[in-house]
Amino acid sequence: MIPLWKRSLSFLIIFFLISLIRAEEFPYSMEKQTLQIQLYPSRSTALIESKIKLSSIEPVRELRFLLNKNVREISVKKSGESLKFQFLRDTDLNFFLSEKDSAYKNEYNLAGELIISPQTPFKDGEIEIAYLLSASDSVDKAAFSREYIAYEVKAYIGEKGVFMSPAYFWYPALPNELLHFDVTVVTPDTLQMLTQGKLMREEILGDRRYTRWLSDYPADGLHLVGSRYMVGKTVSGEVDIYTYFFPESQDLSDSYLQASQRYVKMYEDLIGPYPFSKFAVVENFFPTGYGMPSYTLLGSQVIRLPFIIHTSLGHEITHNWWGNSVYVKYETGNWCEGLTTYYADHYYKEMKNPAEAADYRRDLNRDFTVYVKDHKDFPLNSFTERTESASRAIGYGKSAMVFHQLRQIVGDSLFYEIFRDFYRNYKFKEAGWPDIELSAEKTFKSDLTWFFDQWINRKGGPRLTLVSAQEENGSLWFTLRQEQNDLYRLLVPVEIVYRDSSSEIREVWLENSEQQYNFVLTEDPVHLIIDPNYDVFRTLSLSEIPPSLAEMYAQENALVVLPDNCSASRLEMYRRFAEIFSEGETNLTIESAADLSMRELKTGSLYLLGTPVENSLIRQIDWQEQDEWQLKENTIVLNEQPVPQPDEVVVLAGRTANENQNACIIAVGGNGKTGRIATLLSHYGKYSYLVFENGKNIIKDIYSVRKNPMMAEF
Secondary structure, eight states, X not given: OOOHHHHHHTSOOOOHHHHTOOOOOOSEEEEEEEEEEEEEGGGTEEEEEEEEEEEEEEEESOEEEEEETTOEEEEEEETTEEOEEEEESSOOOTTTOOGGGGGGGGGGXXXXXXXXXXXXXXXXXXXXXXXXXXXXXXXXXXXXOTTSOOOOOOEEEETTEEEEOXXXXXXXXXXXXXXXXXXEEEEXXXXXXXXXXXXXXXXXXXXXXXXXXXEEEEESOOOEEEESOEEEEEEETTEEEEEEEOGGGGGGHHHHHHHHHHHHHHHHHHTOSOSSSEEEEEEESSSXXXXXXXXXXXXXXXXXXXXXXXXXXXXXXXXXXXXXXXXXXGGGOOOHHHHHHIIIIIHXXXXXXXXXXXXXXXXXXXXXXXXXXGGGOOOGGGOOSOOSHHHHIIIIIIHHHHHHHHHHHHOHHHHHHHHHHHHHHHTTXXXXXXXXXXXXXXXXXXXXXXXXXXXXXXXXXXXXXXXXXXXXXXXXXXXXXXXXXXXXXXXXXXXXXXTTSOEEEEEEEEOSSEEEEEEEOSSOEEEEEESTTOOSOOOOOTTTSOOOHHHHHTOSSEEEEEOSSSOHHHHHHHHHHHHHXXXXXXXEEEEEGGGOXXXXXXXXXXXXXXXXXXXXXXXXXXXXXXXXXXXXXXXXXXTTEEEOOTTEEEEEEEEBSSTTOEEEEEEEOTTOOOTTHHHHGGGGTTXXXXXXXXXXXXXXXXXXXXXXXXXXXX
């Protein structure tokens, strides 16, 4: 299960809705847009004046732009003279959409079409467009479900602050257009405004604040945010580092400034010069975890999570190289989420120790195994954004593993040189998987068509089996098999463990459906382990991965089962827990243990609330055995200790004798203290069991693997 905070933090909000549209070739292009914005929070309204610098290959008689269909009081001028125009508020936008792209029409339901007719054919110059626009999405609805499907705030202007997304079409836009922005915002003096680019002006005149931001690079979209901030600042070389935090969060400012400074320096050394003049960590007044060019927008609860600085902050900073300056060519697939995951989340594990990195890769493979059902699978060249757990397991997890396997083939030095070259060549340009392949082949000086074809253009992944292994007279023979129909060419690490506890790793190429290998040894082996550190992206067997909460969350339908033998007050406590846990999750149904038949028990996955005394179904489940916990009469014993204690909540993930069915016990101690655990459980998807005391986690761990099918003993 991906944690709640990371559902939002892990993805980069890029205005790719426009870039997805393969519009007909326009004879004119936008070079720069100068925006003058006057905000009126008490009326949820903005007066926007846009000056668009256009150039045309040849004179044109008509100019068309996308603009929010609810704008009013529109005026259009050129050199001070009014121009004729019409505004289509209810249109299919056929001018912008090819037949192939009709699936994206829903993303344009807020857009109208502004059609301008100059008096004489237009070739180049500035068009001035002014209009009023209201923005009042409900920020109170903003939340994220376990499947990443959420109410999305696109625009809000109000007393809490300002948030304007490009998806609101709040400024005139063209499909596939990269342009420079010059933005001046006039607000009440209490509001601090921020967008991408460099801060050029900030001053207060009377009761109005004037703020100007200049983007001196071609950008693919523009967000505008603001609220009642206090601003902190430091520098990293020539890069200004800011925090825009609410007064009550100022105690966090210094640690975020110092961490951001370290990350910028680290990635400059690893990839190349930071592409912008600033990086800002901005606190938001509703739940977000967005990464935009030169800043990240984090909800108040998110910035207070203690691990954010050590993980997701760096992830968002990395996006300033991957996605925010090297743009994604979405028609060939979104590569930037996987590359950012590999350069951030995986890289941090490697810096701590190799074992943590291996566990992280195991978890990526596990997530693909449990979340990606056949009907949810697709190739990486079809990934655009995450919409739920399966798409994340592909676009983030599988993609990161593809980069890891490329690194195993070319070596560390060449791998990082590939992406330094990629960054140099595609900074502020769109790039796709074919461009990554080009950089890889140029640096590695070898044809890698086979590699990118099997990993980018095909869905699924290999399933490996250790068929047999034997050792005799100094020779070790073993056979590997690919279980799937479409064969892969795989570099597979093999670990040999000797009797003196020493070990070595060798590598073999697996290209056929079944291959036999022979190693000549000088010492007696005791173990042979295939892919011991999960360096190969592959579908795992359930025997390789212990039960986890992630496996529970992956089930498309599950029951949350209330106890049938407890007091009214305890039942109400469990019912409230179930309601909070299930909020926003369409695949969860709350039932009572008393109302369920044995047939229902065997066909769905189950969250069983209560102790074995309170919920009779716990003792009726035919549980698969685990070494860490057992049911002894009416008691749960975890690591030889009875649980839960009075102030504890214990969570145990498991499988039934039918290994396709999962069950999870959530038992609350006698004092009934659950705190915020119902909302926090989604943070702990990788774990098999948890213990909370007084609402705080005190134990989190993964069951041991009882028998690894990828290991042979001699």
